[in-house]
Amino acid sequence: MPRYKSDIDLMIYDKDVSKMYSATNIWLHRVLISLCWITGARTSEIIDIRKEDVNWNDEYFGIKIKTLKLRNDGKFKIRDRILRFKRVYKPRNIYIETIIKHCSKLIEGSRLIPYKSEWCSRTINKVSKNAIGRPVTPYHFRHSVCTAMAVSGFTIPEIMYFKGATSLNGVNAYIHAKPFMLELQRLDRSGDNILQTSGGSQLVTDVPTVKAYLNNVSNEKNDKIEQEDNKNEE
Numbered sequence: 001m002p003r004y005k006s007d008i009d010l011m012i013y014d015k016d017v018s019k020m021y022s023a024t025n026i027w028l029h030r031v032l033i034s035l036c037w038i039t040g041a042r043t044s045e046i047i048d049i050r051k052e053d054v055n056w057n058d059e060y061f062g063i064k065i066k067t068l069k070l071r072n073d074g075k076f077k078i079r080d081r082i083l084r085f086k087r088v089y090k091p092r093n094i095y096i097e098t099i100i101k102h103c104s105k106l107i108e109g110s111r112l113i114p115y116k117s118e119w120c121s122r123t124i125n126k127v128s129k130n131a132i133g134r135p136v137t138p139y140h141f142r143h144s145v146c147t148a149m150a151v152s153g154f155t156i157p158e159i160m161y162f163k164g165a166t167s168l169n170g171v172n173a174y175i176h177a178k179p180f181m182l183e184l185q186r187l188d189r190s191g192d193n194i195l196q197t198s199g200g201s202q203l204v205t206d207v208p209t210v211k212a213y214l215n216n217v218s219n220e221k222n223d224k225i226e227q228e229d230n231k232n233e234e
Contacts, residue, residue, distance in 0.1 A: 040141060081194035
């Protein structure tokens with residue numbers, strides 16, 4: 001069963017996103033749709049992406065996603081993750097190329113989306129109603145991208161890294177994609193893993209990077225438990 005009763009109803013597909021992209025002539029709307037569909041990031045993360053967080057060459061496209069987390073001591077911690085994709089030319093990935101074209105016109109330090117999260121939600125909602133006849137939120141994108149990863153064969157640790165999740169609870173919603181994916185699969189490969197995800201994009205996951213991310217998350221949890229134990233002893 002999905003984590004939430006409505007999760008299966010939240011799915012959107014390439015054909016839906018293609019209609020949304022084509023339905024608007026506003027360039028920034030297309031950039032937003034592309035960022036949501038390629039990264040599956042939270043709106044709070046998307047509006048914090050700057051020109052210097054995006055890099056590309058003829059073979060690869062990379063984008064840094066920054067997540068702000070409130071620590072147990074009341075201070076904020078920034079957790080970074082870099083999503084790397086192969087640039088595909090036949091057929092061309094219109095969403096990745098849209099992001100690249102947009103970044104090439106910006107000056108250093110500029111945000112790709114210079115608005116707040118509320119603007120992102122309103123924009124996606126409005127465009128989706130016009131294009132596919134039903135309201136869509138950025139969470140629909142996030143849920144659908146991660147489901148596509150599970151279907152493609154990405155492991156739970158890789159989905160956790162992509163999603164910026166810190167526990168299995170953050171990925172359990174994708175059980176409807178492949179039931180066995182709930183089991184914590186071992187990262188025993190070496191080198192890169194290249195699999196297809198949303199929009200026909202080919203996500204490249206680096207096993208050592210994913211392992212390092214999970215270790216950092218685990219260490220943060222252990223620190224939190226230790227702080228709570230010390231507080232209880234006091």
